[in-house]
Amino acid sequence: MAALAVAAGSAGARRARYVLLRPLLLLLGPACLLAQQPLTWQQVQARFEAANPVLQASALAVDESRAQEITAYLRPNPTFNATLDQLALFPGSSVPYRPLSNTLPVLSLSYLHERRHKRELRRDSAIAATEIAESLTEDQRRVLLFSLRVAFVQTLQAKAIRDLARTNLANWENVLEISQTRLKAGDISEIDYGRLQLQRVQYQTDLQAAEVNLRTAKIQLLQLLNDRTSVEQFDVTGLFESGENLIALEELHKLALEKRPDLRAALQAAGKAVTDHQLAVANSSTDPTFSFDLGRNPPVPSYIGASVNIPLRIFDRNQGERLRTEIDIRRTARLKEAAQAQVFADVDSSYQLLASNLKLLRDYRTNYLSAAGHVRDTVAFAFQRGGASLLDFLSAQGDYRAIQLNYLNLVGAWLTAAAQMNLAVGQEVIQ
Helix, strand or coil, X not given: CHHHHHHHHHXXXXXXXXXXXXXXXXXXXXXXXXXXXXXXXXXXHHHHHHHCHHHHHHHHHHHHHHXXXXXXCCCCCCEEXXXXXXXXXXXXXXXXCCCCCCCEEEEEEEEECCCCCHHHHHXXXXXXXXXXXXXXXXXXXXXXXXXXXXXXXXXXXXXXXXXXXHHHHHHHHHHHHHHHHHHHCCCCCHHHHHHHHHHHHHHHHHHHHHHHHHHHHHHHHHHHHCCCCCHHHCCECCCCCCCCCCCCHHHHHHHHHHHCHHHHHHHXXXXXXXXXXXXXXXXXXXXXXXXEEEEEECCEEEEEEEEEECCCCXXXXXXXXXXXXXXXXXXXXXXXXXXXXXXXXXXXXXXXXXXXXXXXXXXXXXXXXHHHHHHHHHHHHHHHCCCCCHHHHHHHHHHHHHHHHHHHHHHHHHHHHHHHHHHHHCCCCCC
């Protein structure tokens, strides 16, 4: 019975601990799941578009511009006026006090009639402003997406360099174990073994620097995602390698002219300038105000009347605004030409950078990587058997480390150049 009581008490204590720890487990559960599931580029992009505050603010700016379309297309409000005149407040002593006997009540209604399609032109100008805002929002998304892609590539590059540093350090630990055995056997001197131990510091430094660079890249990526996940729990995954072929330059030019949102915004600004000039010319015309009134004027029982108020535009004919909008047409045309030239320059420079990196990467893949590995293995085999000097061994190891690191940096540079090409074209032409 005592054993059963102890077992029951232990079960109750376990249940109590579970009840107390359950909220903590629920809080830590999503974080642990997130740490176990690295995000792909598509998932990172989806989170970026859903959570980035700059993109959200740009979308709200477009909504504000759409609200201004409503304001621009509103009709003028009619004016209602009520008048009560000729109140006899101080009649003579011989006249009976009748203050309302000669009262003149007048009710009037007036309305401003806009001519020359001013209302429609205001609406067209507001719609053009909304289209420009949409294009600029898309252009801001294009620029931010480039920053996101660069941060994603830098994270993958930092992970690859960290893995290389770990491999190099592990290989060097193996070299030290073999060299220690040779030292005990009298096959190498203590000086040579000491120099090998000092070389280990370089590989430890490489690993530590790689860890710091990886954390920094993750922090930049989390900032763009507006994510408060800890660096240790956040990770991304993807192919860290370059492509082999390039799209034809003429096709890239054509795509950029069709897809670049900043160029589209420049074209839309040129069209809006024409609409604004038409509105300025229309605003120089005269808008009459029509009025209708109803009243009573004793001894007449009641009457109705009508009037037209026409401003005489003798001095102010909107000359300044007409001239400004006419100049703005020429200014936006020049900006459109400048935007087109910038598109071609961006595509050309990105293409040349991609081609240069691709040429170097091909050389590394066909020659340098295999040659560095072969030299390192050959010299290491000879050194372990006394057929090569320590200087040759250290030189071969350093060359292999430098070639591998340069290759990873070249892959990162190629992926960054690919993101720059996507930025220049205005869409992802290179994944």
